Amino acid sequence: MCGICGVHSAAEAPDPGLVRRMLGVLAHRGPDGSGYYRDERVALGHTRLAIVDTVGGVQPMGGCDEAGEQQVWVTFNGEIFNHVELAADLRARGHRFRTRSDTEVIVHAWEEWGPGCFDRFNGQWALAVWDRRSGDLVLARDRFGVRPLFYTRSGGKLLFASEVKALFADPDVPRELDPAGIDQVLTLWSTVAPQTVFRGVRQVPPGSYLTFPTVLGRSAVASTSTRFWAPGFSPQGAEPLTDLAANAEALRERLVAATRLRFERSDVPVAAYLSGGIDSAVTAGVIAAERIGHSTAAPLHTFSLRFADDEFDEGGYQALMAKRLGTVHEDVVVRERDIAEVFPDVVRHAESPLLRTGPAPMFLLSRLVRQSGFKVVVTGEGSDEVLGGYDIFREGKIRELWTRDPAAAEAAVEQLYPWMKRSPHQAPAFAKSFFGRNLVAGDPAISHRPRWDSTSVLRSMLTPAVRAACDRSPADEVLAVMPAESARWDPLSRAQWLEMTTLLPGYILASQGDRMLMGNSIEGRFPFLDPHVAELAGRVPADHKIHGMDEKHLLKIAFADLVPEEILRRPKQPYRAPDAAAFFAGGTPDWVGDVTSVAALEAAGMFRPELVQRLLEKARRTRGRGLGNTDNMRLVAVLSTQLLHSELITGSVFASAPPPEPLTVFDHTLEPIGRTPA
The missing domain is CATH 3.60.20.10 (Aminohydrolase, N-terminal nucleophile (Ntn) domain)
Structure with missing residues (x-):
């Protein structure tokens, strides 16, 4: 790396x-x-x-x-x-x-x-x-x-x-900054290549x-x-790999091979993340199992991210898996103020506006790995995208069902979000509004419309000049490059393609992945993104990935003997971190005022100062704990975009000192080469 x-x-x-x-x-x-x-x-x-x-x-x-x-x-x-x-x-x-x-x-x-x-x-x-x-x-x-x-x-x-x-x-x-790139982030959570948030x-x-x-x-x-x-998927009507047991066996074989390859091909020690979920439990479990019988093998080292706030913490599941595997285990406990303190560094490394603070704890976790003497860590990223693990996929399934049988769809909502304190099924009117919004049968983006619609509300914070410069809908831009053969895919496959095109490369693997790892000189390796694993996952039927409302069904069958029942059957809980509360609950760092002053906002030219000031006042009044989902995203988007302007546009981060001597230099004086103009 x-x-x-x-x-x-x-x-x-x-x-x-x-x-x-x-x-x-x-x-x-x-x-x-x-x-x-x-x-x-x-x-x-x-x-x-x-x-x-x-x-x-x-x-x-x-x-x-x-x-x-x-x-x-x-x-x-x-x-x-x-x-x-x-x-x-x-x-x-x-x-x-x-x-x-x-x-x-x-x-x-x-x-x-x-x-x-x-x-x-x-x-x-x-x-x-x-x-x-x-x-x-x-x-x-x-x-x-x-x-x-x-x-x-x-x-x-x-x-x-x-x-x-x-x-x-x-x-x-x-x-x-490029308004078109900012506009994409404020709808899709990330830019989509070749677009970036920097003009030119x-x-x-x-x-x-x-x-x-x-x-x-x-x-x-x-x-x-x-x-x-x-990314490719079997078209509807084609003969898919329909044998569930055979598919589970094939997935296990390919994932074990992918994990072994990423663990063994290194001349330095390799560690593993344990998040508390099934994905990292599988990768760490495979590593530990493959090492059994190697007399010279040292114990596997695992690392976890914990939170002082119980609402976000998964420490119990992490400890359970570490004990079962017999690993040398370390964790970092993140407090709200830790996120605020490190956030400027996080944005400087991410080089993108953020809508959540999730990258900050990941940066602190990779720092722990580096301090513990490791350069390489195996993680479970990619499993949700490849094997159908996200709530957005199950939401898409419900929305597609809603176009055919609204009563059955309403009943299915109860199986979603068991981790949420205010689940939509507790408010039927809200659930109907959320899942039935912008609903068109056959829409290739039926799964993603609610996210895109709710996130794009953030664009109302942009100045009129910036909004005028954004002449294309980010959602339409993505759908315009969707392959023609996707019309023959099942709805889950189309949803997976959208996620692999937007959130995976632009946020999961970038802002929350490569940038937070490499900010501390750590290489991440991702067995679930092995091409042989992805190829198999693209050929199995949708109900092998999401069976009813059971996400990653095939993965659970494939590794039922390796992962404890408590983790295997626990409700899906997405990785989350404190957002607005990180900046206002325990004191507000000076940099927040610096980057959100009227002068700083006008210099960046992205957000309407009067709307930002109202949002900040609301956050101060509630200490960041009384904000809804949209205001949390608004606040993080403003803070991160303003930091990005301060750090990379007007700052001097690009003027770092040259690397230390000696350099390995191959400096040749050669005859000019190349093609002559036609």
Whole structure:
């Protein structure tokens, strides 16, 4: 796991000082070393978190052709978990290796298969390939978007980096929030690639690669954007995998293999998260079970997040699973004021407005992991999206039923939200209003309309100028790129596609995932996002994933012997953290007043100051505890957006010190290469 960056210039050799400044901004992603490659057209930078082949895997890395010249160069963030098998295949094809690193496998795989290598990778990656033979710079991102990759154009240059703040190391890159990106967040909870919340900055979409050709005298232009993978599901009417027992056995086999691969392919110790739910119980349980009988194996280390407020705490279930597995267990107990204190750091790392404070406790948890001496942690992320675990999927099932049998749908509502103090079934009129709102039979977004409608209310806080600049509905933008074959999917599959396109890459794996982990130099690994697991899940019937109202039904059957009954059958409880109360219940930190002053609000230009002041007064009056769901989201959205403006737009975070010496430097003076203009 690392940070990558680079510059492509068609006019002159990239400035090494710029690359080093970019590396300095990314130092937290790779504190174990750094380096850069530079020639007459391209500079590639890398900060390293050494996990595989800690001695030999220095980057950027080049591969030698038959004449001994290094024609293909790679800078890479992530892991290719099947690199051992790929290396064996490539050796059989005549390739020679000088390291054990997965980075070198990428170099040889590109030489052998070109962009076809991405289909062969089982992993999580963001990478850049500079192919001097063709003059092409290629940026690629893994299937689900686990690892981030951003780019922008400035002054005849193309710049790319793992984080946006590294792009801002170039003073020629404008720093400005993009109303269209903010608008997406305030409806969908995140932007959808290639959109970002920064004007002029784009991101490589998950499962895609972009090709930038070198044309002498011209700035780099993305000539192609190619999708090599997208979520897929069996069409209705096709012959699905209907045998429940066989599917459970197949899921167990694939998930065990995926977990083993992510646990064993590391030259440093690997730990695991325990959340108290079934997903992390399965991954940690598989690791512990697979290690039984290994006489030299040390006990598995597990880490948990707890809350001082019982409403959010799952400590009892975490302790139960840790005891059953016999792990060395540590946890961090988060108080409301802890969230407020760390929130500016959280937003700076997230590089996005947030609608919930959930990323903050995850940042504190990864800090504990780092302090305990680990660099790698296996987690349960992705299970809900792949196997049908979210309430939004069950809500979609009820809404679809409501179009056919309202009485049956009303009865089914009682099975939802058992964890809520004010469940909708206790207020039938509200339930009918919520589930029956904006209801159209056959709507491909029938599952997501309530969330999008309720979240988009936040847009009323935006200034008239910002709202006028947002000329397209974020929901319509997503539906416009929904694949044509989705018309033949069942409603759950369409809901899963929407979640995998919006919330998963943009929030779960980004704001709450990669950014909170890498903020403390920790790599997360996610067995449920293994392509073989996802492929199987896309082929099983919907009622194997949600049986009645029982979510992740197939997963529970597959691991019934491994997970305690208390966890296996506990009601689904989503991860939540205190929101407004974190900033007002136990005292308000000074930064809240700083970023929400009228002057700060007018400088950012996003929110109407008079509405923000009313919201703040309400939060102060109730100490943050009397706010409803919408006002909680409004408050967090305003605070995080204002922090984002303060930290990344007007602040000096991009001017971090260069990485410490020595750097690994490959600085070449080469003849100009590339295509001449037509």
